[in-house]
Amino acid sequence: MLLRLAYLGLTNAFAILRLLPMSDREKDVEILALRHQITVLEQQLSGRRVRFEASDRAFLAALLHRLPAHALHRVRLLVRPETVLRWHRDLMARRHATRSRPKRGGRPRTVRSIRALVLRLAAENPGWGYRRLHGELLVLGVKVAASTVWEILKEAGIPPSPERTSTTWADFLRSQANALLACDFFAVIEHASRRIRVLGATAHPTASWVTQAAKNLVMDLEDAGCPARYLIRDRDGKFPELFDAVLKDAGIEIVLSGVRMPRMNSIMERWVQTCRRELLDRTLIWDQHHLMHALREFEHCYNQHRPHQGIANARPLRALPAPIDNPEQIAPINIRRQDRLGGLLHEYQHAA
Structure with missing residues (x-):
């Protein structure tokens, strides 16, 4: 475009030089001839619409x-006068944008x-x-603009803070896990x-x-040093007001689950299902004494030996042992089985 514009300027400069020796009458005749040719062109x-190149628009x-x-x-043109003025405004806008363009690039992209x-x-x-978040980054020695943090959150689709502060039931259970009990x-x-x-x-x-x-539960928790603050239970009518009062005196707040919403007490409901599937459905209970014996044995196995996925396959009262990395120890491995409740429950451990 610039090369063609220079060409047009040069050729029209020579045209002006050509007009200098011409008389006014000759100029008028040429103008009339040009206007007539424009009229013929419009008729054809x-x-x-006549399409002008960018350089032609800039020159005119x-x-x-x-x-x-x-x-x-009054000038005879192939376009309206308003079009010529618009071309000039666009030309000035592009010229201003070119001059206002920064000589160096913007801020570098944020480090990943x-x-x-x-x-x-x-x-x-x-x-x-x-x-x-911006303040926390400054404390960590990371210097970025607050607007950069806002842009990162926006690009990631993270809503503003007021829309993210609502606490779900799952978040509540995780945050209060160390001081939370569930009862069935x-x-x-x-x-x-998971004890x-x-x-x-x-x-x-x-x-x-x-x-x-x-009362027995409160004494057991005090002996074990368990800092329980909440106890989740359902709305069963068998729980009297005195039950809640005893726990409240011990500093334990009662949290009632929703009506017909077992997922609000999902961990306890899961244990009940486990107890039925692994113990009660496979045992013929004779009397209350037999029932308590079976429950105590299952309680011991559940707390001391059974792994739980919710706590990374650890056991409630015993952490996972260190993995065996030595191949010489794995090859001659010797595992012993201990039976409980007549072989209903199996516990495995290394032989001495």
Whole structure:
């Protein structure tokens, strides 16, 4: 475009030089001839628009924009005078944009590790807005603009902080796991360690029996040093008000699950299902004494030996042992089985 524009300027400069020796009469005759040729061209186009190259538009705009509006309207052109003025405005806008373009590039793209750190902080702290995240980055020695943090969150599709601060039931259970118990009338389970405590069994769960079970639970928790703060239970009518009062005096708050919503007490419900599938459905219970013996044996196996996926396959009262890395120890491995309840439950361990 620039080369063609220079060519047009040069050729028209020679045309002006050619007009210098011409008289006014000769110039008028040439102007009339040009206007007539334009009229013939318009008739042949039959209303079709003439397409001008960018260099042609720039040359005509630079040549005609200084003419007064009334003089411009008298000039015979293939386009309207308003079109010529628009061409000139576009030409000036492009010229201004070219001059205003920065001589160096913008800010460099944010380092990938910083972006990952921002997203991690936002995921682990839903209540933090971009200003709080920006402050935390400064504390860590990472200097970025607050607007950069906002852009990273926006590109990742993370909503503003007020839309992320709502706590779900799963979040509540995870955050309070170390101080949370779940109850299903005859047993209590700790959410953090998955340790089970069998409260007892009776054919007639009276209010006094349930209240005594609560007192036994409180004493057991105090002896074990378990800092429980909440206990989730269902809305069974067998739980008297005194049951909640005993636990409240011990600093344990009662959390009621929703009506017909077993998932709100899912860990306890899962244990009940496990107890039925692995013990009660495979045992013929004779009396209450036999039932308590079976429950105590299952409680010991559950807490001391059975792995749990919810705690990375560890056991409630025993951590996972160190893995065996020595091939010489794996080859002659010797495993011994210990039976409980007549072989109903199996426990495996290394032979001495």
